[in-house]
Amino acid sequence: MTGWVFHVDLDEFLAAVEVRRRPDLAGRPVVVGGRGDPTERGVVSTASYAARAFGVGSGMPLRVAVRRCPGAVFLPVDKPAYDEASAEVMAALRALRWDGDPVDVQVLGWDEAFVGLAPGAEADAHVDADGRDPQVFADRIRAEVLAATGLHCSVGIGDNTLQAKIATDFGKPRGTHRIGDDSWVAQMGHRSPRALWGIGAKTERRLAAVGITTVSGLADADPEVLGAVFGPSTGPWLRSLGRGRGATRVDPTPWVARAHGREETFQEDLDDDAEIAEAVRRLARRAAADIAADGRPAARVVIKVRNRSFATVTRSRTLPAPSDEPEVLAEVAVGLLARVERDRPVRLLGVRLEMAAPEGGY
DNA sequence: TCTGGGGTCCTAGGACCC
């Protein structure tokens, strides 16, 4: 036993932040997504639980959401507000102490983080012998986050990050749940591999095609078969997911971005080459500003073009030398357009700038 | 009812080099 890993996930985060500053919305169906106009192209980022009761969920087109729940309040995505709220949450987590010992926090996104005892503390802790109760600490996490931010969260407890992450979903909303090595098979063995963090619809289907339809089936699968079907790296990794393996250590190292990109789905498809070039130039300049804020030049430029039929292609170019010049990067991006065969109007354009790796790698 | 925007990582084929 090396210690517990906790996974903290805010409940209906974007909607909760909106309700926090507009208490009149409490309990009402609230849908956050796009520019807040359900007649536009855009999807739901977060629906409040009241909206979910109408069948509204993340990723759903706003036009569908409004049909299902005409009475919902539609709000635009307000990134700065969620950045700010997220910082409050992470600060509250970092301030936690377990019997006086500091914790490590690994941020996964706006509304998610792993929490674990910092290694030094853990070495002295003799977690089991001390009788530290992870359930008690999980409840403490929820109470402290609520007190510090006014936001509710759920907490998963595991022997590693995979187990903790999956456990959170069973605790939602406003609850806790534990999955450990001792209960992995009983709790997860009969479920679809899709229940695992990292396995999506496509992989679920490919696994089913070779007769693997449960987590236990994946755990007991022939490594040779998995390697042959999914590759030498992905195959063994999938099997380890089935066995409930994950990192036993929370990594508090601050995140270093590999790339910054900007993309836009147009309300009306673009069909004019000059307009398309101008849009790419604009997106490239915005992405250039993002990497400038990081203080690192771009090593590679990638454009993305999606047409009216949703067919999507990318074109990329490695620069002769890294550059942070917005106009240089914009011209490279526009130049890549020439390598896209365009036979119909354009729905989406994107520009991504991949940065040179920092000294010493990531 | 059409299907966002921000990311990461892996795979696979071809080029190129020794």
Added chain:
DNA sequence: TCTGGGGTCCTAGGACCC
């Protein structure tokens, strides 16, 4: 007159996550 094998870079696409 048949053409190795390994390593690395570049490019395009796919899958997944929040």
